[in-house]
Amino acid sequence: MTSILTADAVGKAYGTGSNRLPIIKGLTLSVEPGEFVSLVGPSGCGKTTLLMCLAGLLAPSEGEVRFKGQRVTDPPIGLSVVFQDYSRSLLPWKTNLDNILFGMRRVTGMDKAAKRDRAMEILSAVGLTGFDGHYPWQVSGGMQQRVAIARGIAAQSELLLLDEPLAAVDAQTRADMQDLLLDLAARFNQTCLLVTHDVEEAVYMADRVLVLGPRPTHVVREIEVDLPKPRDQLATREHPAFLHARHEVLALIRSMRQRTVAA
Amino acid sequence: MNAALQFAERFRVPLCLLLVFGIWQAVHLAGVVPEKFFPSMPEIVGAFWRMLSDGTVITAWVTTFLRALIGLIAAASLGIALAILSDLSPVLSRGIRYVSDILQPIPPAAFVPMAVFMLGLGTKLYAFVIILVTVWPPYLNGVTALQAVSPVQVNTGRMFGLSRSQILWQVRLPAALPEIFTGIRYAATISLIAVIVSEMLAGRDGIGFMIYKKVYAMRSSDVFALMFLVACSGVLLNGLVALLRRALTGWHMRMMERPE
Numbered sequence: 001m002t003s004i005l006t007a008d009a010v011g012k013a014y015g016t017g018s019n020r021l022p023i024i025k026g027l028t029l030s031v032e033p034g035e036f037v038s039l040v041g042p043s044g045c046g047k048t049t050l051l052m053c054l055a056g057l058l059a060p061s062e063g064e065v066r067f068k069g070q071r072v073t074d075p076p077i078g079l080s081v082v083f084q085d086y087s088r089s090l091l092p093w094k095t096n097l098d099n100i101l102f103g104m105r106r107v108t109g110m111d112k113a114a115k116r117d118r119a120m121e122i123l124s125a126v127g128l129t130g131f132d133g134h135y136p137w138q139v140s141g142g143m144q145q146r147v148a149i150a151r152g153i154a155a156q157s158e159l160l161l162l163d164e165p166l167a168a169v170d171a172q173t174r175a176d177m178q179d180l181l182l183d184l185a186a187r188f189n190q191t192c193l194l195v196t197h198d199v200e201e202a203v204y205m206a207d208r209v210l211v212l213g214p215r216p217t218h219v220v221r222e223i224e225v226d227l228p229k230p231r232d233q234l235a236t237r238e239h240p241a242f243l244h245a246r247h248e249v250l251a252l253i254r255s256m257r258q259r260t261v262a263a
Numbered sequence: 264m265n266a267a268l269q270f271a272e273r274f275r276v277p278l279c280l281l282l283v284f285g286i287w288q289a290v291h292l293a294g295v296v297p298e299k300f301f302p303s304m305p306e307i308v309g310a311f312w313r314m315l316s317d318g319t320v321i322t323a324w325v326t327t328f329l330r331a332l333i334g335l336i337a338a339a340s341l342g343i344a345l346a347i348l349s350d351l352s353p354v355l356s357r358g359i360r361y362v363s364d365i366l367q368p369i370p371p372a373a374f375v376p377m378a379v380f381m382l383g384l385g386t387k388l389y390a391f392v393i394i395l396v397t398v399w400p401p402y403l404n405g406v407t408a409l410q411a412v413s414p415v416q417v418n419t420g421r422m423f424g425l426s427r428s429q430i431l432w433q434v435r436l437p438a439a440l441p442e443i444f445t446g447i448r449y450a451a452t453i454s455l456i457a458v459i460v461s462e463m464l465a466g467r468d469g470i471g472f473m474i475y476k477k478v479y480a481m482r483s484s485d486v487f488a489l490m491f492l493v494a495c496s497g498v499l500l501n502g503l504v505a506l507l508r509r510a511l512t513g514w515h516m517r518m519m520e521r522p523e
């Protein structure tokens with residue numbers, strides 16, 4: 001099977017000369033079609049920077065990124081980012097529906113009416129039936145997030161890069177959103193790369209967890225999560241494999257933190 | 264209490280007018296200013312009525328208002344165009360910034376004598392003076408607002424395959440428009456001032472010229488009547504800007520008005 005996304009020895013530094021700040025160094029990863037991969041890493045280690053490089057929104061200083069075998073230089077069709085700052089990524093002068101249609105401008109093989117139908121279908125899939133005519137600022141933060149996810153999927157996406165999409169919501173909504181995301185990924189055949197700082201969430205959602213090290217960051221360890229699907233908020237979280245994976249990630253993060261503090 | 268407030272809110276324009284009339288009349292009756300220079304309200308209204316019935320004031324007003332309006336439209340368009348060009352070229356941006364730093368503090372009146380020598384006493388004079396003083400607020404707001412557009416919005420556009428120019432037209436300009444309109448609103452006031460001043464100093468027609476003539480003829484009630492007319496023209500010009508603003512950036516106004 002060929003990977004849908006690969007990063008090969010990617011490096012990224014901001015600034016030049018004495019202001020040069022290396023953020024990513026020698027980072028290699030690959031994502032297989034249909035997989036759900038979680039990325040965890042310390043705050044400020046460069047997760048957002050990495051997603052920007054993977055999405056073709058930022059040029060890496062070293063190494064290369066490939067999406068479906070093609071080298072990524074500009075944002076490719078079939079890859080959508082759900083930005084960390086999702087409320088700002090929705091255009092406030094467009095309604096929710098028009099925001100989604102805006103994301104569908106590169107979609108081929110559909111006329112206007114078909115695009116509209118598709119957008120409405122995805123809106124209802126994220127539980128926003130009846131909110132198509134609202135503006136993003138007229139709905140709650142959680143709803144805005146779902147519009148952003150719907151827009152990502154609607155853009156004929158195969159790979160979703162999700163940047164801490166659930167960081168700002170309360171615990172109950174968070175659990176619901178996790179299940180919704182898993183559901184959407186399966187229903188719309190989305191391969192997902194999810195950035196999160198919540199270790200339990202990372203394990204609960206994923207087939208594989210990648211742990212990033214401190215800056216300049218790279219993948220420190222890769223942990224397979226062997227848990228039955230569909231996931232269940234109660235059963236999955238009590239499963240021995242869940243506890244085992246969670247333990248491994250937490251122990252690794254703790255040892256990295258101790259090393260950083262010592263250094 | 265609440266009902267009174269609601270009433271005041273609803274009829275605020277006529278109420279304000281009534282208030283101005285009342286204070287004016289009180290000052291007049293108190294006799295602190297010689298009657299010759301401070302005519303009573305009925306006299307002013309009478310003067311206005313006389314000028315209205317002999318037709319002079321209507322042609323003068325149309326001339327002046329059209330100058331202000333056309334000047335404003337031209338200046339706003341030019342300001343936005345320059346802001347876009349500045350956005351594309353940092354060198355040009357710096358160049359225009361120097362020019363604006365020098366020209367902006369100069370009051371409109373100071374341009375008129377120079378313009379008379381350069382351009383004579385015609386339409387070109389008005390165009391020059393109005394545009395030179397009115398172009399800056401839309402331009403400066405435009406430059407700032409285009410720069411301030413959130414990188415997340417720009418990245419969103421790039422992610423969906425928009426080119427640089429598409430991002431400018433479909434993302435950055437709509438995002439900057441509310442702030443540009445704040446500049447245009449300010450420019451509307453300046454535009455009217457510039458027209459009146461130009462007409463007073465170098466004009467052969469228009470309300471400014473009429474005021475100038477009446478001042479020399481010591482027709483104080485006529486002068487005050489014309490001044491009220493200018494004030495109303497300002498309100499009308501602002502109203503037109505507000506209308507366009509609501510049509511183009513209504514989303515922003517509603518977003519700002521919404522209860523938290």
Ligand SMILES: Nc1ncnc2c1ncn2[C@@H]1O[C@H](COP(=O)(O)OP(=O)(O)OP(=O)(O)O)[C@@H](O)[C@H]1O
Nearest residue numbers: 014015021023042043044045046047048049050084
């Ligand atoms: N445009 C930029 N120029 C210079 N430095 C930057 C820039 N963007 C981010 N940085 C720095 O790079 C580092 C990594 O930032 P990034 O946003 O990628 O981290 P993150 O892991 O996503 O953080 P968080 O957990 O807060 O989301 C930070 O120290 C940040 O200050």
Ligand SMILES: [Mg+2]
Nearest residue numbers: 047048049084
């Ligand atoms: Mg981040």
